[in-house]
Amino acid sequence: MKKLRVAIIGCGGIANQKQFPALKKNADLCEMVAFCDLIEERAIKAANEFGIKGAQVTTDYHEVLQNPDVDVVHICTPNVSHSEIAIASFDAKKHVYCEKPMSHSSTEAEKMVEAWKKSGMQFTVGYQNRFRPEVQNLHASCADGELGDIYYGKAHAVRRRGVPTWGVFMDKEAQGGGPLIDIGTHALDITLWCMNNYDVDSVNGSVFYKLGGLEQATEGNLFGPWDPKTYEVEDSAMGFIKMKNGATINLEASWALNILESREASTTLCGTKAGAEIHSGMSYGKNELIYNRGKNNQLMEETLSPVGGVAYFGGGGGEEGTIDAKQWLEAVVNGTEPLVKPEEALAVTKVLDAIYKSAAENKEIKF
Structure with missing residues (x-):
């Protein structure tokens, strides 16, 4: 060949x-x-x-x-x-x-x-x-209807202090945005793909420029201190997404947030039959997939724990x-x-764009 x-x-x-x-x-x-x-x-x-x-x-x-x-x-x-x-x-x-x-x-x-x-x-x-084993497992479960009607989701892309200090990540003109467009995009893609729902009705968003310009906020950053004078993008962004079938998704994205749990490229899904959570990010030594449901008159959890790590940290493919x-x-x-279809990636970009627009105009963005 x-x-x-x-x-x-x-x-x-x-x-x-x-x-x-x-x-x-x-x-x-x-x-x-x-x-x-x-x-x-x-x-x-x-x-x-x-x-x-x-x-x-x-x-x-x-x-x-x-x-x-x-x-x-x-x-x-x-x-x-x-x-x-x-x-x-x-x-x-x-x-x-x-x-x-x-x-x-x-x-x-x-x-x-x-x-x-x-x-x-x-x-x-x-x-x-999408190719991580726990994401593949969750997607297969959703496709088989094991969670039932999925009506609520959370897309997690939050770092406690993980601002990338190289390249053009903090350059708004070159990147168009910060953590929302950088890591929030992965969490939203996983969530929409597993829900198999791209029909967005409306988006409300909040974008914060709170920590990027603060010298003291750079302490403890995973990649070393950043320069507050050149930090041009948001440090956090949150979105509330309503789908046309009534399902809702909360999206949280941050490079730097005063929060204990750093959860990134992760999703939480709640359905009528069961729920599921993917745990990945700086707070976790390995990636986890946890299903939760009621069975035999008791609440139970089922866990997959494949070997995990920080994706591409230090290279290696x-x-x-x-x-x-x-x-x-x-x-x-x-x-x-x-596997990743252009129309699906377009839907992700439209939602992220709407969060920025909603925050800038202080209004709900209808699709």
């Missing part, structure tokens, strides 16, 4: 921590033939470490798209550039894997979906947390990242749908 020829646009943190190792572990399906970054040294380093002999190195992504040897483009750039690069990639007839979130705004995300549909190419977004890359590459080869 001919290997897919992959180009990586953006050779920074997420490329090195997730994309490069995951693609390397799927060398039977692909080879990395092009590397693009605004900082040429980063692209050169990546090409030397992960690329084929003679791999293309450039600072201009248009040169990548003009390369006939490129089949697939992986976009690993700051959020505000996702739309521009993805649309140009589709126009160049390349398959596109875009890191989460799809875009910093629903308007730009809709443009991406429109360009994808016109192109006839494959498209997915990097919500690799992560098992879920490797599986994500494998199913994506196989989808391109076989012409099948990837």
Whole structure:
């Protein structure tokens, strides 16, 4: 079988921590033939470490798209550039894997979906947390109706002090937002996917700029103190999401919150037959999935405890990242749908955008 020829646009943190190792572990399906970054040294380093002999190195992504040897483009750039690069990639007839979130705004995300549909190419977004074993288990239970009618959920993305101090995470112009768009997006994706409900009726949101600018708040941060003078994004955001069938979801996202429990990329689901909770994040030594229900006139809990850890901390690709890359590459080869569908990722972006808009305008946003 001919290997897919992959180009990586953006050779920074997420490329090195997730994309490069995951693609390397799927060398039977692909080879990395092009590397693009605004900082040429980063692209050169990546090409030397992960690329084929003679791999293309450039600072201009248009040169990548003009390369006939490129089949697939992986976009690993700051959020505000996702739309521009993805649309140009589709126009160049390349398959596109875009890191989460799809875009910093629903308007730009809709443009991406429109360009994808016109192109006839494959498209997915990097919500690799779906491939964690406990998330897969919960999704299967929900699909089998074991929780019954799921009418309430919570999407958890809260760190006590875990502000990323590298890259452009605190740059509002480059990212479009802070923890809501960075880690809240994963928690919401897991929740909506397990509920299999993307029909949003309305969104109310609150966004807080409380701790980012405080010097004393930087104490104890997992990644070292940040610079309060350059902290431009929110430090916390909360959303109340009402679905058209009456179900509701609370979304909580924060890099820094004075709270004891740090729970991230997690969900709580409550149904008519049973409930379930995923526990993951800084407060947990391993990821957990706990089902709760009544049985034989007693309350009971059933627990799965697979080995867990901090995703991609220190690099290595992560098992879920490797599986994500494998199913994506196989989808391109076989012409099948990837697990993360563009319309689902668009729905997540629309909700996040609505939370920001609701907070800014102090009103409910109707869909």
